[in-house]
Every structure is written in C-alpha cells, then in structure tokens.
Amino acid sequence: MNERSLTLTPEAPDRRGRILQVAGRLFSQKGYHGSSMRELASALGLTQSSLYNHVANKEELLLAIVDGVADEFLVTLEPVVRSAASPTAKLRSAVRVHLQIIAEHLETATVFLHEWKFLSATYRARVESKRGRYEALWREIIAEGVERGDFRPLKIEFTARWILSTLNWTYQWYSPQGALTAEEIADRYLDLFLHGLLKS
Known part of the structure; x- marks a missing residue:
C-alpha cells in the first residue's frame, strides 16, 4: 500500500x-x-x-480510518495511565475518554470496532498490535489497583477484556440524540464496574 x-x-x-x-x-x-x-x-x-x-x-481507506481511531485511543489513554492519579481515578478517566471517542467519532469508531477484521492479514496484524497495546494499558490500571489494594484480587486480563467489551458495544446503541450523554453513560458504567449490582 x-x-x-x-x-x-x-x-x-x-x-x-x-x-x-x-x-x-x-x-x-x-x-x-x-x-x-x-x-x-x-x-x-x-x-x-x-x-x-x-x-x-x-482497503487503503479502511486502514486509514482504523489506524486513525486506534491511534486516537492510544494517545488519549497513555497520559491517563502514566499520571500520578489513583487507580480508581485512572479507571474513571479511562472509561470517560474511551466513550468520548466513540461518541465524538461514532461513524469511524463503528468502522474501527466492527469492520477492521476485513483488512488483509498484514494490515490486520498491524491493527491487532495497536489493539493489544491499548488493552495492555487497561491491564496496567487494573493491576495497579489490585496491587495497591484498591481493587479486589481480580483476574487482570479477564477484567480488562470485560470492561472493554462493555464499552466497545456502546456503539451499537448509543445515539447523540439519545436520553443519555456519553458522560452519563460513563458514570453508569463506572457505578457497575466499581460497585456491581448488589446493595452494599
């Protein structure tokens, strides 16, 4: 290409x-x-x-779109992970910025999340590498929280993928004209991620 x-x-x-x-x-x-x-x-x-x-x-267009969104996710999350904030604060920021990208770039984010698999093997591997780096940043946040005792001793990889799967599915139903803003959706997700369904 x-x-x-x-x-x-x-x-x-x-x-x-x-x-x-x-x-x-x-x-x-x-x-x-x-x-x-x-x-x-x-x-x-x-x-x-x-x-x-x-x-x-x-395919060049597909790669440019997918690459651009992948870079946006990485560039936005890296400073959050490297900050001096607590793991809980990092998680809150990470969820918010992830959903903000989906909300502000809904069409290209949809392509990134759903159509990327149609890239040819070489370009798909390039995108998979970026997706892997992005997931690793989420694992860092969770691992730090577990290590500090802020989070329960969770399975790090499973938890990161659960959170990302939940966030990534939002493109299927989110509407800019909907009842909830991206920030309100983020707050509801965070309530479930941090507190679950059971009454305290």
Missing part, C-alpha cells in the same frame, strides 16, 4: 479528511464489503477516476 496515496493536492488536509469522513459514514452504514468506490465518489461529488487520484483502493 502506497502511504503517500492519501497525500492530496493543495487542499489535501481538508480533502483527505473529507474523504475519510464520508468513507467512515458509508462503511458504518453499509459495511465495508457493502460499500463501493463508486458510491463513495458519488457521495463526495467526484468522478470515480478523480477519487482514484487521491486513494489507491478501498
């Missing part, structure tokens, strides 16, 4: 962002395999041949 093929003409930053935005919307609504470059070109007001002046193929 030519990494320069998304480097566009003088209006490149805006045009590139627009292409990825519309591709994200299309992929999130119709799925990667259900979307065509012809549909994308039409949605952008371009001819198909003009679109290919900016991007080599459909």
